[in-house]
Amino acid sequence: MITKTWNYAQRSAHIAPSVIREILKLTLKPEIISFAGGLPSPDAFPMERIRQATQSAMDTYGTATLQYGPTEGFGPLREWIAARVSQGGRCKVDPDQVLITSGSQQALDLIGKIFLDPGDFVALERPTYLGALQAFNAYQAQYLSMEMDDHGIMLEEFEAALKQNPKMAYLLPNYQNPSGILLDEARRAPLAKMAEKYGIPLIEDDAYWGLRFWGEELPNLYSYAPDNTLYVGTFSKTLAPGFRLAFIVAEKSLISKLVQAKQAADLHTTTFVQMIAYEALKDGFLEQHSVFISELYGERCNTMLEAMDRHFPKGLHWVRPQGGMFVWVTLPEHMNSLEIFTKAVEQNVAFVPGTPFFADGTGQNTLRLNFSHASLEQIKDGIERLGNVLHQALEGK
Amino acid sequence: MITKTWNYAQRSAHIAPSVIREILKLTLKPEIISFAGGLPSPDAFPMERIRQATQSAMDTYGTATLQYGPTEGFGPLREWIAARVSQGGRCKVDPDQVLITSGSQQALDLIGKIFLDPGDFVALERPTYLGALQAFNAYQAQYLSMEMDDHGIMLEEFEAALKQNPKMAYLLPNYQNPSGILLDEARRAPLAKMAEKYGIPLIEDDAYWGLRFWGEELPNLYSYAPDNTLYVGTFSKTLAPGFRLAFIVAEKSLISKLVQAKQAADLHTTTFVQMIAYEALKDGFLEQHSVFISELYGERCNTMLEAMDRHFPKGLHWVRPQGGMFVWVTLPEHMNSLEIFTKAVEQNVAFVPGTPFFADGTGQNTLRLNFSHASLEQIKDGIERLGNVLHQALEGK
Numbered sequence: 006m007i008t009k010t011w012n013y014a015q016r017s018a019h020i021a022p023s024v025i026r027e028i029l030k031l032t033l034k035p036e037i038i039s040f041a042g043g044l045p046s047p048d049a050f051p052m053e054r055i056r057q058a059t060q061s062a063m064d065t066y067g068t069a070t071l072q073y074g075p076t077e078g079f080g081p082l083r084e085w086i087a088a089r090v091s092q093g094g095r096c097k098v099d100p101d102q103v104l105i106t107s108g109s110q111q112a113l114d115l116i117g118k119i120f121l122d123p124g125d126f127v128a129l130e131r132p133t134y135l136g137a138l139q140a141f142n143a144y145q146a147q148y149l150s151m152e153m154d155d156h157g158i159m160l161e162e163f164e165a166a167l168k169q170n171p172k173m174a175y176l177l178p179n180y181q182n183p184s185g186i187l188l189d190e191a192r193r194a195p196l197a198k199m200a201e202k203y204g205i206p207l208i209e210d211d212a213y214w215g216l217r218f219w220g221e222e223l224p225n226l227y228s229y230a231p232d233n234t235l236y237v238g239t240f241s242k243t244l245a246p247g248f249r250l251a252f253i254v255a256e257k258s259l260i261s262k263l264v265q266a267k268q269a270a271d272l273h274t275t276t277f278v279q280m281i282a283y284e285a286l287k288d289g290f291l292e293q294h295s296v297f298i299s300e301l302y303g304e305r306c307n308t309m310l311e312a313m314d315r316h317f318p319k320g321l322h323w324v325r326p327q328g329g330m331f332v333w334v335t336l337p338e339h340m341n342s343l344e345i346f347t348k349a350v351e352q353n354v355a356f357v358p359g360t361p362f363f364a365d366g367t368g369q370n371t372l373r374l375n376f377s378h379a380s381l382e383q384i385k386d387g388i389e390r391l392g393n394v395l396h397q398a399l400e401g402k
Numbered sequence: 403m404i405t406k407t408w409n410y411a412q413r414s415a416h417i418a419p420s421v422i423r424e425i426l427k428l429t430l431k432p433e434i435i436s437f438a439g440g441l442p443s444p445d446a447f448p449m450e451r452i453r454q455a456t457q458s459a460m461d462t463y464g465t466a467t468l469q470y471g472p473t474e475g476f477g478p479l480r481e482w483i484a485a486r487v488s489q490g491g492r493c494k495v496d497p498d499q500v501l502i503t504s505g506s507q508q509a510l511d512l513i514g515k516i517f518l519d520p521g522d523f524v525a526l527e528r529p530t531y532l533g534a535l536q537a538f539n540a541y542q543a544q545y546l547s548m549e550m551d552d553h554g555i556m557l558e559e560f561e562a563a564l565k566q567n568p569k570m571a572y573l574l575p576n577y578q579n580p581s582g583i584l585l586d587e588a589r590r591a592p593l594a595k596m597a598e599k600y601g602i603p604l605i606e607d608d609a610y611w612g613l614r615f616w617g618e619e620l621p622n623l624y625s626y627a628p629d630n631t632l633y634v635g636t637f638s639k640t641l642a643p644g645f646r647l648a649f650i651v652a653e654k655s656l657i658s659k660l661v662q663a664k665q666a667a668d669l670h671t672t673t674f675v676q677m678i679a680y681e682a683l684k685d686g687f688l689e690q691h692s693v694f695i696s697e698l699y700g701e702r703c704n705t706m707l708e709a710m711d712r713h714f715p716k717g718l719h720w721v722r723p724q725g726g727m728f729v730w731v732t733l734p735e736h737m738n739s740l741e742i743f744t745k746a747v748e749q750n751v752a753f754v755p756g757t758p759f760f761a762d763g764t765g766q767n768t769l770r771l772n773f774s775h776a777s778l779e780q781i782k783d784g785i786e787r788l789g790n791v792l793h794q795a796l797e798g799k
Binding site: 010011012013014015016017020021022023026034044045047050052055056059060063067068069070072073074107108110111114118119120121122127135136137140143144146156172204206232233241245246247248249250256258259261266268269270271272273274275276277279 | 406408409410411413414417418419420423441442444445449451452455460464465466467468469470471499504505507508511515516517518519522531533536537539540541569601603629630638642643644645646651655656658659662663664666667668669670671672673674675
């Protein structure tokens with residue numbers, strides 16, 4: 006059989022299979038303890054609440070649960086989000102400034118679609134979220150990678166990037182995927198205002214809101230420059246990733262343009278799920294449930310960090326996360342995490358090598374560990390195994 | 403307050419508000435009988451079955467209903483679709499050839515994304531589905547509009563368009579939206595094979611499958627040229643539009659590319675809804691339910707046609723639909739349906755003027771009537787009112 010050759014668009018060359026997807030396939034054997042994926046724990050899924058919410062949505066909204074709905078999203082859900090993103094009144098968010106999207110991946114896709122011409126630059130952190138690179142790659146973006154320290158992106162780095170006039174800047178201030186880094190509070194207002202001063206739209210991807218293990222949540226970047234910032238949030242970590250429910254909060258004319266783009270992309274996000282999600286999260290449930298998840302993940306994170314302290318060799322660096330789902334490890338310069346990955350899988354433990362998170366293709370000596378999905382026992386056992394692999398690699402065995 | 407000016411991508415100029423959306427806003431007054439929208443009837447929504455299916459999905463698949471899932475879609479649903487599109491074995495469809503999408507709007511968006519460079523031509527029917535124009539416009543497509551007669555696209559028209567080497571061809575063979583036209587069976591094999599001969603990918607949008615009022619369904623175009631045809635189907639008309647659940651069936655390497663594009667666009671379609679839909683439609687339910695909907699819509703269609711025969715002036719042309727949701731009316735050349743729309747709304751009856759369905763901006767003397775959403779009484783009453791408006795307009799009042 007002759008394989009057919011299709012005459013694709015130029016951008017198709019930039020739409021490539023995910024490296025991580027291929028890697029994850031190697032980690033699916035049941036005997037493997039995997040820290041490779043980015044899955045929330047099923048222990049965190051509020052099954053009973055969703056069952057009740059489905060009944061409640063169908064009782065309350067009737068056939069409207071199954072009908073077409075507005076592109077902007079379900080009104081009461083938009084109101085809830087507006088109130089949530091205002092952080093108790095720190096800033097004012099009108100429900101008209103909220104667009105419901107089919108996962109935050111769609112939010113990034115729509116933002117790329119309206120802003121990015123081929124060759125345009127996006128300023129982003131080094132490392133950054135792989136899904137954002139995939140979304141922007143499809144619009145043939147180029148990247149300005151900005152250096153972070155343990156407290157997030159540095160002001161000088163950010164300003165140097167803005168001076169090169171990128172089309173937009175993309176930051177993950179809270180427990181960044183993959184680095185787990187929390188952007189320091191003191192840097193937040195200056196960063197947001199600097200982007201506004203240079204006239205560069207700032208995309209704030211807050212995928213892990215609600216998942217801080219202790220302390221109060223920090224002010225979002227949006228609150229410091231609401232006319233220049235696109236805040237992207239999701240219900241994937243606090244409610245259910247299988248719902249594919251997320252949102253963008255932004256200035257009204259920008260939301261109008263994004264609504265038009267979304268209408269062409271999928272008409273609207275499922276009415277059924279939006280109504281169920283709203284019934285599930287209202288009356289303070291999500292706030293309570295976030296506390297539950299934060300405690301669950303905080304315990305897993307601590308268990309992983311303790312095991313790393315005990316079993317990992319000296320000379321490695323990692324930041325102790327205050328929230329989210331990941332610990333990021335930097336190995337000595339000469340080491341290659343892809344080689345270590347192969348050895349680790351032989352020992353039935355897996356992680357994600359760091360390179361796919363670098364827009365500039367570097368990061369060979371980095372790796373990401375997920376702590377949300379494995380049990381405490383698996384974490385202890387898996388980190389001990391991985392420690393042995395790392396010791397052997399460092400000793401050149 | 404100064405309105406902010408955003409530095410959008412060039413394609414953003416082609417992402418515009420839907421004319422129909424603006425028109426529909428005028429028809430929302432409760433006293434208006436509207437034939438303007440394209441809504442399925444809520445009487446056709448299987449509420450009880452969906453309630454049971456939700457319970458069944460959560461019992462059967464547990465926390466997997468709420469977890470991330472594969473980009474390709476839920477396995478058992480892909481199998482069901484493969485069997486359905488093979489039309490009882492007329493052609494062979496492997497489940498790997500199925501991609502689940504977030505509504506058929508996303509199917510069209512992803513197809514545009516991988517195929518269309520700015521300025522590329524798409525050959526399509528005159529009139530055609532507005533949502534397809536919106537999806538392809540976002541990729542800066544141009545159009546070759548092909549003439550139809552009452553039996554669909556004509557072979558000579560199709561060949562003339564293919565000779566101009568468009569990037570793809572887009573057809574709606576069954577009860578086309580907006581024209582209601584059913585493509586003649588005798589034209590199907592030659593059309594599909596002609597596109598293959600010229601090496602132009604053929605997109606077959608079968609949005610209304612299962613909704614034929616009498617007789618057997620005709621062979622799909624896909625079955626005649628499976629290596630060159632992209633079959634797009636949806637559950638919006640037979641199950642629930644609020645689910646946003648649709649699919650593409652195509653050659654495997656093309657599905658791989660579409661999967662990569664979808665991964666960048668929204669990761670995957672909601673697991674929760676896919677599993678519920680599968681539980682709802684299995685065991686022959688959808689086949690039965692399609693019969694129920696076809697009878698419901700067939701009765702409404704007949705009622706509308708009878709009322710049109712009685713109340714509409716001579717000199718108008720319309721095709722009697724054999725399925726779907728629309729009757730398409732062509733007025734005498736000198737008449738303008740937008741002017742008539744204004745007068746009709748004054749008489750509390752609404753339709754959609756036809757121009758937005760024409761890629762070439764013509765069709766001023768056409769209009770679309772939806773018969774799926776209004777009750778029989780409303781149809782009789784509304785068509786009588788519209789008949790009066792049309793009589794007056796013809797008489798120049």
